[in-house]
Amino acid sequence: MSIMSYNGGDVIAMMGKNCVAIACDRRFGIQAQTVSTDFDKIFEMGPKLFVGLPGLATDTQTVAQRLKFRLNLYTLRENRAMKPKTFMSVVSNLLYEKRFGPYFIEPVVAGLDPKTNEPFICSLDLIGCPMVTDDFVVSGTASEQMYGMCESLWQPDLGPDDLFETISQALMNAVDRDATSGWGAKVYVIEADKVTIKTLKARMD
Amino acid sequence: MSRLYDSRTTIFSPEGRLYQVEYAMEAIGHAGTCLGIIAEDGVLLAAERRNVHKLLDEGYFSDKIYKLHDNMACSVAGITSDANVLTNELRLIAQRYSLQYQEPIPCEQLVSWLCDIKQAYTQYGGLRPFGVSILYMGWDKHYGFQLYQSDPSGNYGGWKATCIGNNSSAAISMLKQEYKSEGVKLAEAMKLAVKVLSKSLDITKLTHEKVELATLTRDGNSCKITIMTATDVQKLIDEYEADEAKASAEKKEKEKASKS
Numbered sequence: 001m002s003i004m005s006y007n008g009g010d011v012i013a014m015m016g017k018n019c020v021a022i023a024c025d026r027r028f029g030i031q032a033q034t035v036s037t038d039f040d041k042i043f044e045m046g047p048k049l050f051v052g053l054p055g056l057a058t059d060t061q062t063v064a065q066r067l068k069f070r071l072n073l074y075t076l077r078e079n080r081a082m083k084p085k086t087f088m089s090v091v092s093n094l095l096y097e098k099r100f101g102p103y104f105i106e107p108v109v110a111g112l113d114p115k116t117n118e119p120f121i122c123s124l125d126l127i128g129c130p131m132v133t134d135d136f137v138v139s140g141t142a143s144e145q146m147y148g149m150c151e152s153l154w155q156p157d158l159g160p161d162d163l164f165e166t167i168s169q170a171l172m173n174a175v176d177r178d179a180t181s182g183w184g185a186k187v188y189v190i191e192a193d194k195v196t197i198k199t200l201k202a203r204m205d
Numbered sequence: 206m207s208r209l210y211d212s213r214t215t216i217f218s219p220e221g222r223l224y225q226v227e228y229a230m231e232a233i234g235h236a237g238t239c240l241g242i243i244a245e246d247g248v249l250l251a252a253e254r255r256n257v258h259k260l261l262d263e264g265y266f267s268d269k270i271y272k273l274h275d276n277m278a279c280s281v282a283g284i285t286s287d288a289n290v291l292t293n294e295l296r297l298i299a300q301r302y303s304l305q306y307q308e309p310i311p312c313e314q315l316v317s318w319l320c321d322i323k324q325a326y327t328q329y330g331g332l333r334p335f336g337v338s339i340l341y342m343g344w345d346k347h348y349g350f351q352l353y354q355s356d357p358s359g360n361y362g363g364w365k366a367t368c369i370g371n372n373s374s375a376a377i378s379m380l381k382q383e384y385k386s387e388g389v390k391l392a393e394a395m396k397l398a399v400k401v402l403s404k405s406l407d408i409t410k411l412t413h414e415k416v417e418l419a420t421l422t423r424d425g426n427s428c429k430i431t432i433m434t435a436t437d438v439q440k441l442i443d444e445y446e447a448d449e450a451k452a453s454a455e456k457k458e459k460e461k462a463s464k465s
Contacts, residue, residue, distance in 0.1 A: 069304045076272060076296050 008180025010140025011052030095128030324359030
């Protein structure tokens with residue numbers, strides 16, 4: 001039994017043309033027992049900045065709250081919105097502070113630069129090692145399955161609608177092959193002028 | 206080593222006064238004016254901007270008014286560097302509360318917490334008190350719109366309308382006469398603020414460069430803190446001057462009529 005698979009859950013983020021998408025499943029379980037089907041793992045950190053926190057559920061909540069703390073103080077002091085790349089460093093720092101007693105979370109960051117609207121995605125491991133990519137990032141109990149799905153389905157320069165379809169299919173089919181993931185899915189498509197949140201009709205098992 | 210100086214800065218005088226605290230308040234009495242007014246549908250803070258120097262590189266947005274949290278903002282009068290330390294501390298206090306209780310800090314608690322810190326500087330450590338008075342405006346679900354004032358002694362009070370800084374006593378007596386506690390909307394309160402400021406400031410003509418105005422209102426389920434733009438402030442000033450001109454013209458007419 002691994003602590004990272006105690007609660008189950010997954011997050012994917014994908015890069016599109018002038019947009020990004022981030023999606024998660026909605027299951028909260030305690031090993032085999034599903035307890036809730038509305039446990040979202042994606043949190044809004046800014047108008048165009050989202051973070052997904054799959055892993056141990058208690059750490060999902062705590063890390064989201066502590067990140068908001070740091071982000072709020074940054075915004076108040078600097079009087080501007082935080083860039084996604086900077087936010088990645090904040091997450092990395094927060095996680096490395098607990099290097100020898102870590103949070104059991106492997107976060108995914110997705111957002112657009114507040115000024116230039118340049119899309120950005122990255123993932124980090126539980127002790128804060130950041131990895132920036134220009135295609136997709138995955139994290140969770142079905143990560144192997146998600147890697148397979150993303151690798152086959154993703155193409156560069158997808159528009160918002162195509163990106164939505166791609167990320168939805170990648171997530172849904174990956175979590176269907178994992179016992180501790182699924183029970184609903186939520187997708188956020190982030191564009192320069194709006195954020196669209198859609199709940200997917202998925203296999204509820 | 207510091208025990209030798211422990212008894213210096215914050216001891217009582219023979220008449221039972223704390224001189225350092227009083228001297229701190231003196232420093233504030235020479236600083237730029239700030240006033241706050243509560244209305245039915247919001248609170249406002251207005252401040253005199255003193256740092257208007259041609260050579261100053263205007264990088265920042267606001268000189269005297271600081272947002273503390275989603276539901277609170279403050280304006281400061283006194284030693285700017287002391288004020289920066291305190292506003293930073295206020296922001297940290299508010300965030301820590303928010304992290305622990307997952308809800309915004311009630312206004313009085315934030316004021317009270319900082320005032321306990323300010324008080325410590327009047328009793329322990331041999332350090333001088335902070336030379337800042339702060340006006341806080343905020344909203345919480347317990348008491349609605351609130352306005353607080355704190356001073357270097359660590360004392361605070363809740364007010365309907367008040368003023369700190371240069372010429373504050375003149376402003377307060379004007380507010381005492383003109384402020385109505387019932388049925389005042391924010392727009393009216395803003396007019397009153399401009400009127401009081403223009404009469405109590407030492408400058409001859411009020412311009413948007415010399416005044417900062419911020420309001421706090423409720424927008425559905427959340428608070429909205431707006432720092433007014435230069436054009437909006439100028440509009441208010443122009444409206445006030447037009448009203449004044451009209452009033453004095455009418456007065457002249459009446460005098461003429463009564464004489465003839």
